[in-house]
Amino acid sequence: MSGADLTRRMVLKSSAAAALLVPAPSWGRNTSAPRVGRYTGIREDGVLAFKGVRYGRAARFARPVAEPWTGPPVRADRFGPIAPQRSGANEPMSEDCLSLNVWTPDANVTARRPVMVYFHGGAYSNGTVTDPLTHGAKLAAQADVVVVTVNHRLNALGYSWLKPLGSAFADSGNLGQLDLILALHWVRDRIVAFGGDPSRVMVFGQSGGGAKIATLMAMPSARGLFHAAATMSGQQVVASGPNNAWRRTEALLAALKLSRGDVEGLRTMPLERLIEGLGATDPVMGGSLYFGPVLDMTNLPRHPFWPDAAPQSLGVPMILGNTRDETRAFLDPRGPKLQGLNWDNLAERIAPEIKIDLDAWWVVERYRQQHPEWTAERVFYAATTAGRSWPGQVIEADARARAGADRTWVYQLDRPSPLDPLRGAAHTDDIPYVFGTLGAPGSKSGTDAAALATRDALQGAFAGLARTGRPGLESWTPYGLPDRATLVVGETIRVENDPRRWERELWSIAPYVQPGS
Template sequence: MTAPITRRVLVSSAAVLAALPRPSPARPRSAATPQVGRYAGVVDNGVTAFKGIRYGRAARFERPVAEPFDGPAFPATTFGPICPQRAMGGEAQSEDCLFLNVWTPEADPRAGRAVMVYFHGGAYTTGSVTDPLTHGSALAAGGDVVVVTVNHRLNALGYAWLKPFGARYADSGNLGQLDLILALQWVRAHIRRFGGDPARVMVFGQSGGGAKIATLMAMPAAKGLFHAAATMSGQQVQASGPAHAWARTQAFMRALKLAPDEVETLRTMPVARLVERLDAADPVMGGGVYFGPVLDMTNLPRHPFWPDAAPQSLSIPMILGNTREETRAFLDPRGPKLKGLGWDNLAARILPEIKIDLDPVWVVEQYRAREPRWTPEEVFYAATTAGRSWPGQVIEADARAAAGAEATWVYQLDRRSPTDPLRGAAHTDDIPYVFGTQAAPGSYSGTDAGAIALGETMMRAFTGLARTGRPGLPEWTPYRLPGRATMVFDDAPRMVDDPRGWQRELWAKAPYVQPGS
């Protein structure tokens, strides 16, 4: 999991987006004026969209409660507000942010399509499913599935640990996760009316969204709410311990100039003031203060993948994936961290970017011995990816394989961006292929024939998992030890055993430190 990044707008033409080929769904489309219960939707690129449906309400720092499905007529035509945060300028933000969106080829209760529920990235601090890369119309049409995207509480509003202040805050530390569980309960109760099958619900998420899914796989209240999962560059090996979570809450309160016991002021202060101080320094890991799931022994009674995979997760078919050069997305090759990079300063530049405590001088020596033709920049991105963004996926996949979970598939995105020669295959670059949003603002995939073909392949893989519990690519071999079979997604997708195996072994010589733990 990594800090959120700012995506640059590459293609904004709706005409280009409309020109992308999309397979036709098996059933007829919805009516021009779609209606499900009290919700009036809109036609969005040939499918029906219901946007801004409220699934719950919540007072600050308290457990969410469900929103009744029936009620006054509601025009579900625009996105609801997103959780208050320091990023995402220009979008409506509100603490009242428990909204979801549905795209369906056919709002008919008899349709019974598989359902794909997406949780957004941005760690646990920022982000939203209003991002054009994650609009669901192309996936719903091209994959013939029902797509649901969910917003929920983030940062201190969703994850501050306040339980030491008393019973009123018993669920704090995991409120954002409880929001997601409430959304999945909404899906189970109501998605049939939108043409979905509540017995075939797949959750998928990128970066922080994947971490949220890994955490749900260890939460008893989430058991049975989804039947398959896919995480894209997002893992959660360990949650934050309560002592570290409490230190973070106290640091946050000091930044707000509150006394250690002023929880009532924290609960009632204007949300804008609370958001301003999310830049407080983290007393455990450094950098900005971290808020994420807490091992509270009730909502989250164990770590998701430590010391092993949570038993309730082992029966859930799962795809796990990462990109080959994750860190090119947030360690800008044109920025100051790469300026003047050479063999003499490479180790010092690598050190602050990794989450595994190995001597960076020794690390550089190993890379140079193994890959003598690589440049300092190539070693920098390979080492920071393998020592920061990739280990969690390896740990989770290995833990599932060691426990005998047969239904595990792993991928690595190798296709380099054709629109930015310095980007490589970076964090977030798999999103447009799965969603079919190659032409959306923020995509680095391009819209050439290779981008379209890989998108069709990855969409088929993900929708197959949603429909049948197996990726829709018969050639994709399950991940087992010691082979570690991996699907490499590139212009010519292929199966490879243990790609980057020597790097995996190198970084396994010391423990991985989960951000936030």
Template sequence: MTAAPINRRTLVKSAAILAATPTPLLARSSKTPAVGRYLGLDEQGVLSFKGIRYGRAERFARAVAEPWAGPPIAARAFAPICPQRGLDSEPQSEDCLFLNVWTPEANPAARRAVMVYFHGGAYTTGSVTDPLTRGARLAAEGDVVVVTVNHRLNALGYAWLKPFGNRYADSGNLGQLDLILALQWVRDHIAAFGGDPARVMVFGQSGGGAKIATLMAMPAAHGLFHAAATMSGQQVQASGPMHAWTRTQALMRALKLAPGDVEGLRTMPVARLVEGLAATDPVMGSGPVYFGPVLDMTNLPRHPFWPDAAPQSLTVPMILGNTREETRAFLDPRGSKLKGLDWNNLAERMAKEVKIDLDPQWVVDRYRAHEPGWSVEQVFYAATTAGRSWPGQVIEADERAKAGAAATWVYQLERPSPVDPLRGAAHTDDIPYVFGTLDAPGSFSGTDAGARALSKAMLGAFTGLAKTGKPGLSAWTNYILPPRATMVFGDRIRMEEDPRGWERELWAKAPYVQPGS
């Protein structure tokens, strides 16, 4: 499903005529749909163009844009993803600055709204080659142009190297700058694919949502998108430069490099560098070393949502959402962390998974008093979700409301998976509903009537925001204080005021610590 880097010398000379054509070649009947020099495919009723290069970069250097003009090039298969731990089944390469486009028609006069997706995986792993995030159905059913973007991750995109000299001044935010370069590509070229550069919506799940929140505080991103939606992904604070430097040093120790050997880090085989990412994080004290956006005071001159919402983002209408039981996706109900769980050890086990420093037994007692019918497992997942995965969304929505930002809409996905009874409504479960990929490998949505109805509603809501600046559900009211109106996406779709309000108030008694900051 994924292609190796394209070798242009294999292209036939006769196709050079396409590059010289100033207007994109249209005609859905063509066996080889083309836009400019890019040769695509007919796919599920739309045109797809995969593996389009938007930039090139040397290691730890800022990327430069790929020229639009040039010899014809096949854009029919996904390009390699950023080197990372895991996803060994997919080709990986440091040459990974590629995007993919799905469009109902490559007509410059069409001016359809554009939806640009950034993938999850924190800032460390992931890609947009996942079957769940392929854009054909979203483009067809939503009548929009869909773009998905790969970029540099982990140390390749976020290691803080500025202490080694100004040559590396951008190093802590290169992954973000890649996304900005991709958005500049969209601004300059998406009209040729039938898109409207004046109606660009960014959306992303988990780390993709966090990347969007960060872009909302980056001056270079201002004006490149006109609406935003984050799905279980928040970034209240970025990593401070001192913490980021401590992490870079930990990586270098794991790679057995001398403290000042930045040249060794820059030139070593990428496979070796990726091995070093398994080092223990020196700030958090557990897990692999974290790399994410750095408060460098130039590319990122302030935290995205601390002490308030970044002013540059206040004119951008925004959807923010989370799932009801986020942590069921990564705290396996069948795994060791749940084995033997009982009321006697619940507080200890819960404490290891939350990011807010409250007395864990006091927390458990509050849950048991408020919800006496809940099982120990229900309390565990509710508390770890509300104390780890949800607070950032509450902070972002509240700060936008306090600042009088452009309209904000909040949702909660509560529909439990019909595929896995132990999963509930977990992290990532909103992806197939928005993309319409209910039957894709990795989906937990099922394909029954309830799943199809919910997908129609969520897909319509997101595409409505892209097209008009408002969700495509008339009943979805703005999030303001104090009512905190929230759209609940379940088997019954409904508005509620401040659902889980008592949990929000409980966890707000102590500061939230952004993972990685």
């Protein structure tokens, strides 16, 4: 993306960000428009919606500070700008992006409904909660909960490690996480006014959003801010070590043609130029630069799930889930990586896609012996999913079980997309079931009776966890060792012990290399 293209797609403080604070006295006097405090929202799909509510502000590479609750009237009828990123649809982007969105059945301070706070995916580099799949109106209405979705700083702006350039930047490696913590403080202090119960706050997130939650579970300043958690195809076993994080910062500085110590240049350069630098090659893992939470020994004093599950969160009830065919979402069956795939080249196609260092030829032979009826394509997706996208969930669930956390539940989405036969049950496919956004743009779920039943099961389970600390499915057995009870969500919904035991044992022969480590 060129700087010009990025600039055209980006609205900075003078425009989109300022829209967060535009007074609307005449619009606000409309009796049909809901108002909470100084925020005037809208009615949407049978609930009240307050969008683009600012929860904080932050200078570049600085800790966020809370937005005052009182002040001039604010229209909260549109999403705020999303965090700057290299790819992010045609939406306004701004460094002034610390906003959240609330959907509530009604803003009655006595209602005390459970609160479900969603953190978006996109690793730590991109993504937004403006995606129609994650609009909260249907979830709020169907599950009778208050839904909050949060934007925060990403990539180098939220996670670059600058402490070697001065103690003033000691928090830099975890600023995106500190944004989320500030948003949770906002929920704790303000959600009653929107009809929510601050003593029943559940965080949930898909992909990178789940990883952010796993990281929060090891951050002392997040303790007590949420009372249940659910991760969907998102794990963070270990954070980035400070030395690898610094190598990444050095690569960014080099790509921007800045000297090794030029933190002022990095802090003041035009935003579009900084974003262009994110395309540099990652010196640790290859590919584009990775930025994520850093083991800084203050904000994050230990790895989230290594060498064990963080003790501070063992009492937090937790759902962990993955989809059966994760990698079909980003290794396109119609794309170049699958063109000409056959048994002769299968291993060399698998090798660069996995995060566990095993001989790919040996792996292929094990799959062929176990499943002689499978095609090369099916082996490719099974191996890349089990060797890349699934191991973190197994590690986290096992770690909680070994530590005695008895309120852990695991699910596996098996229901294939009825709209795309080549997709299977891929990464992100559980989102519309939980949010109830089956017919939204981008959903692969369909809207038939089976989709509705799957929605009822997953949405009910998540809302049940928020409401009572237990999923809303009586038959769902907690996860423990050695049984590893798992809710398998396919055309039927059943509990099965260790449903992919053979693959789990195969891939546990060697260590999992967490992206970023």
